[in-house]
Amino acid sequence: MNKNGGVPRELLDDLTAEFASLRALITSGTDLRRPTPAAGWDIRAGVSHLIGCDLAAEQAIATPGAFRRARPATDEGLAALLESHITTRRDLSAERLRQEWADAFAAQLKAFQSTRRDQEVPWFGPPMRPATLATARLMEYWAHGQDVAEALKVARLPTDRLRHVCHLGFATFGFSFTHRGLPVPSSPPRVELRLPSGRPWARGPEDAHASITGDALDFALVVTQRRHRLDTSLTCRGDVAEQWLAIAQCFAGPPGPGRPPGEITQ
Template sequence: MPETVGGVPGELLDDLVAEYDSLRALVVPGTDLRAATPAEGWDVGAGVAHLAGCDRLAADALAHPNEFERARPLTDEGLASLLDAHITVRRALSVGALRADWAEQFTGLITALRLSQRGQKVPWFGPPMSPATLTTARVMEYWAHGQDIADGLDITPEATDRVRHVCHLGFATFGFSFAHRGLPVPDAVPRLELRLPSGVAWSRGGADTRTDAAISGDALEFALVVTQRRNHRDTSLVAHGDVARQWLEIAQCFAGPPAPGRPATTG
């Protein structure tokens, strides 16, 4: 049985730390925090500030769930205001000060995850989740915002098999992507038949014989689509069936209001 640290598989916790380390290696002293990213209205500093603020929120949700639940916003507008405040309060920080604050918040999150318990339900912006699922969500956030930051700095980030966590979350939020937009949720989730950066095959689904729907291709591209960092038309992903094609149009594996996604750069 895989080692578990608190309520989180050790390998998953290690992968979150690795995502943090890889992004931190890009945001070094001298980095232009005002460099624009592909996320409209967000610069590099905003991306880092958002991650630091959400690390603090996640640590609070783990350590003080009742207080977190009482204080959390109940509307999308309230959540947007809270997340904007994380950026605003850190706006004037130098690179060094922002990195120090970021390190403090991330260390607090890792400590809280190590102290979590299996079976614990952690309140968040949506249904409560396990510490392991919260960790997966933080990996996704670090990976997705890391893509924006790397793009803003004109750096190509290293592709690793850690992207499988983002793909897993994308698969798990299939129903959410439809219901969140007031659309009927299809009876069966399309299969995923993806290739990780290492070349290893990675798949999910396929046991339900009611559907022939599937998405196949590159895992990195699928992760970019479900985090809405790339339009599926700009990828080589192949969708088999109407449900799979519709999913690629609306996929969203993060909380918040339904997002429009990135426009396609190709026809």
């Protein structure tokens, strides 16, 4: 990648590693009809969704005008578009699905490598910088990878790539409230986490009246709505911290229902 490109090499490497980690779980012999913890989604649906969004990201970067013209104007339209990503690939063999997936990811990666740092990329919401979109794609790969791993009853070894998911989770603090028509608290909590390597990771004002502490994995699971906050070991102090984790959402689309407490235990 051009050193002046819009996405740091380290981030693209981590995105590629997240893709490879999930792809290694899904072989030509995988039962794609196996349900995941995401209600109504099987493994095929998760992969098909990732393919569709990879292709959408490539289009948004390469031909932003065409992306804007095709982008749904309502949540209902967006839901229909996302559903089409799944239905159009419903009858593909595992091998054909894997090939489409590899091709879509390669096209997306090439598009990211062509971006400029000051570029604004349209998306399903406000436009964003290429690095932010790449982080969002990594977050989706990690979250859907979690679904697939749980469907296959495979324990994934967490890595420090979680820091990207945690960053996006913190950055969408205000979005989580406004997305539900709620007033945004005047200040976010202080978030202090431990990455899988043991390294500390922190965001937010040091003198905040509210705080969240614990493992980065738990925080990532909550902000991607893969765990209820009560099914983690996160420690919250202050009403703002509790309110946020009850509605935290770091992905685009309609407000997600989250997971009920006790549905999945670690």
